[in-house]
Amino acid sequence: MANLRRWMAARQAALAHALGIRAPAHGGMWLLRVFFQPPRPGKPDIPALWALWIHQRAIARLGMGKRRTAGAWLWRLFVRPPQPRHHLAADPRKHHDTAPPAQVSWLRRWLDRRLEPAWRLGARLRRKIVARLPRPDWHRVGHGAEALSSRIGRIPFALPISLTLAVLTGVAISTTPLSFTGQVLLFVVVWAVLLVVRRIPGRLATITMIAISTLMAGRYIWWRSTQTLQFSSATEAAVGYLLYAAECYTWLVLALGYLQTAWPLHRKPRTMPGDPADWPAIDVYIPTYNEALSVVQPTVFAARSMDWPADKLRVYILDDGRRPAMRDFAAAAGVGYITRDNNRHAKAGNINQALPKTGGEYIAIFDCDHIPTRSFLQMTMGEFLADPQCALVQTPHHFFSPDPFERNFDTFRRVPNEGSLFYGLIQDGNDFWNATFFCGSCAVIKRAPLLEIGGLAVETVTEDAHTALKLHRHGYNSAYLRTVQAAGLATESLSGHIGQRIRWARGMAQIFRVDNPLFGKGLTLFQRLCYSNAMLHFFYGIPRLIFLTMPIAYLYFGLHVINTSALMIMAYVLPYLFVANVTNSRLQGRYRHSFWAEVYESVLAWYIVLPTTVAIINPHAGKFNVTAKGGQIAEDYLDWTISKPYVVLLALNAVGLVLGVGHLLFGDTNEPATVLMNMAWALANLVMLGAAVGVAREARQVRISHRIPMRVPATLLLPDGTTLACKTENYSIGGLGMVLPVDVPLEEGAHVGVCLSRGTRTYHFPAVVTRNVNRHLGVRMDDLSMERETQLIQCTFGRADAWIDWLDDERADAPLRSLKEVIEMGYQGLLRLYDAFMDAVDLIITRRQPRRP
Template sequence: MTSHRPNGPRAGFWSRRTLLRVLIVLTLVSGTNYLVWRWLDSVNWNYWWIAVPLVLAETYSLIDAFLFGTTMWRLRERGEPPPPVEATVDVFITTYNEPIDLVMATARAALAIDRPHRTWVLDDGARDELRQAAEAAGVGYLTRSTDWADRPRHAKAGNLNNALFATDGEFLLILDADQVPDPAILDRTLGYFRDPKVALVQTPQWFVNVDDSDPLGSQAPLFYGPIQQGKDGWNAAFFCGSNAVLRREALMQIGVVGYVREVGRAVRVALDAAGRVVREARRTAAEHSPAVVRALDEVDAAVGRARAELKQGEPLSEVTYRFQQRVDEAGRGVVAADAESLRADLAAIEALPIASDDELGAVIVDDVALQRLAARDWSPLGALESVKALVRAVDVDLVAEAQPVMPMATISVTEDMATAMRLHGAGWRTMYHHEVLARGLAPEDLSSMLHQRLRWSQGTLQVMLKENPLTQPGLSLGQRLMYFATMWSYLSGFAAVVYIAAPVLYLFFGIRPVQTFGGEFLARLLPYLIITQVLFSVVGYGIKTWRGQQYSLALFPLWIRACTTAVGNVFFGRSLGFVVTPKERQQGGGIPWRLIRPQVVAMVVLVAAAVVGLIRLGLGLAPTAQGTWVNLVWVVYDLVVLSVVIEAARYRGPVSVEERAT
């Protein structure tokens, strides 16, 4: 396939965007009209246990349509890129356990990139065979430094962060191990960096081993097209982990900001513990002298002032220094009155598990120490000393990590979205260049595809739970909505269960979640559905978007699993079990029915419901004939959508790894 060369906004672009905006407005108006009626007049409260979930699922879908419409509102088609800037570039090829021949095919193609650059293989598997192959080809080879031993590795983000501190190029081209670059990739992207505020230029991911039917939905033409172009219009184009060029300065800036944020969090935790210590000491302070009570009041005020200074953005070193000075001042004059109790308290402080790392010059206080400091019944002056020990013990070197500054975000198993969101929050700009400039390998079987989708959805939901874009500082309203739209889409699994269950309950048992399926229902629903499909058709004109729509429903068990595991990881510390997506076919010759068991069960139940519904209609047992036909159409739609997983389970990739370079 030849590269897609952009030639500026195509003829009729502005009229197309006007049409899109009209359809977006009509979709939202018709959808709101339908949902208001559903909530106010049509919920069958006799069966609230299915009626309420159904109207909530429909509300979810309308919000999803609003977010999609907002994305498309500023759809942007960029023209020819500016001439490239002259700069130093490091090409990073990330790998863990991919076949060495595959990695080296990408590396050799990277060597042939037109503009001056240095090519590096970042081998997280530390394989001697790959090192030798890279050296023989004249390719740089990097693996983790010894600083990473016995510390969190942070998967691909950690691999990239390690390489950032071992290289010095002004710009970075990041490629996955299977993404073979076009020689012109830097010529076509570096020009955007003439704008000094541009931090990222993302290009599409396109796969050579996907045929026209694309039963696994790998090509994602809707995302790597209208959606990214829409986000680009809001200055919210995403970093997608590969086929992107980034500005080192921007990454290092957000890395430093992240470091300051982590130290600030540690100081806030220490101040919270200090506040608890002082409150406990004040509880018994009445039996001491007025000077002691006054000292505790002053320390409590010092804790409040330190918190306020942190919120105002005061430098951490100055905040902690002033706090220590205030505590010292409060403690003067009460030493003699509290000397005997102080001796016992100092001995208790000495016994706390506060370790010193002489090599790093750091003092480390762990959670056990914090709990003991906050919980002990201190004498008033002992409380003052413990408060100072808490703040002194903040780990400013972050010695639990291999390196204190992590430019690539490490809060998620997918580092790309979180990194892009932090870049946008820091005021940087991003661009989406819609031209295929690298060709890779998609998963060739259902098992690998499901694993890949699960990792993507888990990572996205981790970001939502840890750094919700709706509350992150520095983002514009449009950027908040663009990030949230992607995160919101992964909640569709719960709505899908309801959309499958509702027609089954009606056809089997005559349970109506809606008061009527009659004329008013159809008059309000059909315009909404028709206009929505027309909108999708205009957005996806000339590209195949049906697979994406199918998988949003058909992978409902996976989306639900992603939600539960992401919540378990973020709030309960459970592992996600990160594994690199295989680049070669994994399953044997049989159909892996176990992977799609929930969907197969759902399809069997839907077929049975259709048969029972027709029988009940013929026997005169159906609540209404119109309701039966509406739900039969609903069942047929569900079956058509779910059928994609059967095709996916039977699919075998048409192109082998060895054939992709030809």
């Protein structure tokens, strides 16, 4: 074999010499030399240059990646590449206006072509119907309905009587059996009413939509429980009841979610006393463990600069890492430094250990990457002074960097992130029931109640929520202010994101086990329900996995897990799902787009099943894990370790689809509708799992300091001593982007000065030019003194209006558009999986090839 290999290498070298081919050469050069001779010495190789130009154009046009095998070229001739992830511009509004249009895949163009006639027909019918109908002033209708309900509410016993009649009517409608035709007609009527009600603004219309959704859910639950649970075998019964149990979980979470979010409080900040001498003393805790000093410094500088009397504000770094560099920084910055000789109970133990060493009446807590604005304390402390029983004021956790979902699918600041629903709506709904959760950061706690309950809870790994539960059990009040007053870094990778959610899921399951809110003293009924819903939410792992695998029960084994016809299933389940989706779009539209919850749950379901199950069985198992922040990703890659469950589930559903096609074409089944229904279910699972795989394809990220848009006046000091008035475009830690009114000949590396204002004061910062393109100037501010670093944070992250208009560019939810986006994400994810698989195959082949002598 070795002799044969040497002989072939000699023949190849001789042929290359005869054709004038220099080693190493790719296949295209061999083909070129078959038709064109090499040029004479000193002459340009025109055919090779033309071939190279055509080759590069083909790579750009077809979107070829690093893998350039024959199979890859053939694949790209028929399948367009995944949509590129554009670099985020400093100002998204400018980015959307000036960036080139994103490449549209063949799937989206195919969907557009197929659905366009239906859209046009629907639009024409809608215009004709609307033209013949009166056009009411929906805002006036909403105000009139609110006023009427208010007047009725003042009539004695009107509210309880109305609620009783509504419940009795709903039960009667829910339990009335209907034929297929009757159920379809009921859905048509309900849908028409829903489409009218959703146009009416106001809370009364929202409550009406919730009632309609509850009615349709009730009909489905009654029908599902009484008409579909008769099975022909023990296997069918076991699998069927498993699906039924998963559905029961979703019904419970849906009902509790409506209760929790139907009436958000929208609390406004209370006014502080005019004399600062009456303001209380506050300790600011910044716990840290292994985070880099560059992450902690901005938070400390911003905390020192909050608008509060200096003699009543004391900042402490709580260092569980026992690092000399952190101690030296604390001394230089003029803040307190507290450490301990162990890490028992992690963050909760760190804070509890600091309590007896400080004396402020109130304690503000910030994670070490959460940078507060100057107005944080003045916005939050008024609530304590107005309500002596208030023990906790929580503000949102806001992130100025994209999380893995936003970065890997390029949805940052266009689609609400995973946490937007909790901090935008759920916490506001909890506040109505006096059930605001402590979230571990961006909050203020009153010292006396905290000491009364023994400090932060240490029995679970979610010490924050458990601490709030204990405070509420002791009769204390809480408050939630939806205005963003601090911002931090999101998790950088999907593995870190999943690790954080695993801790949350384990901790909530631990609380449910050791301090169940449904039992014990001190809580109101609605506080119990709010806490229970928050804990039950993290048990979605098993139900979601059931939904992702249930179609294969029929497609693989022919099991009837719902014992009725496919048409009856569609007649009951589709109205329930459609109405619930539209209602949730009304409730959550600003904070969670339709169908994105399924994507989030599909990504996390596999990983939270074991932690929650173990926590229920043994609540003391597990330990606290620190979420890594401020990392980098050198290049795109698919996280195969994280992706394994998604790939397996995806393969199971894909094989199910193939089997379903086989049943339709070659089987003797007399249930084509049932086959099609399960195939549609498996196809929907493929979309969600494809999106999950797409998220696991980590996008390259080399920027450590993220840019944040900010348009404020600034002054540029040029090297020749002249000044130029301009505006800032964006900022980051140690950097600034500016828009100049005229072209200025500044080379990269030139030294300039920048003046920024905070209130009535102006600060000067020396800077170095990093870019100067089309009147867009970027500067870097290195080697600043600690005083100037503090001033820079005050003028950027610490501004009171730093995050006021952050969400202005996010679009409101439109269910059909959101469905289209999620389908596109699933398709992109499948393409990314294919690319990563072929890359892995190429790498294996390359490694197994023998090395040349």
